Amino acid sequence: MNAKMKKRMIAVSGVIIIVLILVLAFVGGNTAATTMSIAEAAENPQAGQKVQVSGNVVQDSFATSDDVLTFKIYDPDGDPGTQLEVRYDGAASSTFGNDVTAICTGKINEAGVLECSELVTKCPSKYENADNALTVAQLLGYGESVYSKVVKVAGPIAPGTLTAAGQGDRFVIVDAESGETMPVIFEGALSDEVSDGSKVVLTGSLGADGKFTATDVALEG
Template sequence: MNAKMKRRLVAVSGIIIVVLILVLAFVGGNSAATTVSVAQAAEGGYAGKKVQVSGNVVENSFSTDGNTLTFSIYDPENESGQPLKVVYEGAASSTFGNDVTAICTGHMGGDGVLACSELVTKCPSKYESATDALEVGRLLGYGPDMVGTMVKVTGTVVSGTLKPAGEGQRFVVTDGTEEMGVMFDGALSEEVADDATVVITGSLNSDGGFDATEVALQA
């Protein structure tokens, strides 16, 4: 084998080694997460490990700072257990809210906080009959007389208005003529989307918005 062939072989071998290192690094960085309970994650035995934890969002535990969402989750089958704090670098979906089921994947820190890189939220679909529900225009037409009175309202979600919980107005609903902002920090099912017809339970506030206690798809 001449010197030129040797140099070529060494170069090819070097490229193969580099490719193998990159592949192993990629596979290692994307290894499957260990599924653990909220209690197991909170105990501190998984520091530095990639885990997947499912739990319900603790009511009003979430806050946002720029593109960072911080919240806590608990085990609905063990509500007295210790909750787990989660930090997620990314925008929350419009389905995120109080008591929604959050599937969190990431690495546990030595401080007992889950640095979440993947967040999936799930909320069971809720359906409600529109019987006895007022249309948006009808409710607003009553004016101050209806402020604070618990009612049901039906309407369509205005396209592009859905926001995550914790940002004030959650979405805008319309009957095709009148529009009304809806405040709601609870869980929304993923079917509550642009142009979905919903039935909302709650009360009109003094600012002309609607403070909702429940949002469901119209049955």
């Protein structure tokens, strides 16, 4: 082998080594997250390491400021007093709400807060018969005589109105016949099957402001 060929092989080998180093560095920086319980994350936060922690959202613990969502999660099968604070720099899905199961992936900072880069929410599907439910037009027709009284109302969700909890009105339902609409306030968890146009059955009460505060939301079934 002549000197020219040797130099070429050394150069090619050097390029291959550099590529391998870059690939290993990339893979090392994107390793799978370590799954931890909330108790483990609280006791041994492993600051700087990528972890995945699952738990239910603590009642009314969430807030959004400058497009950053903060909330706390707890283990429904463990000590409810052991909680982990989560910070998510991203938009929450419409399924996010009180007591929804949140799967949070990210790194825990030195303050013990999980800086979440990936957030997945899950809520079991819930169905309810709408036979005894009022329509939007029927409910609004009763006026102040039904204010603050617990009733059941059903109707489809108006397209483009579905939002995440903590964003104001959660969605608007429509009367299929009259076209009358009614804003709905709900801070709980919604099934990921709930979407624009879904027919839902609500339990709650109508306020003087014309908004319906729901305590339960189920898919019509």
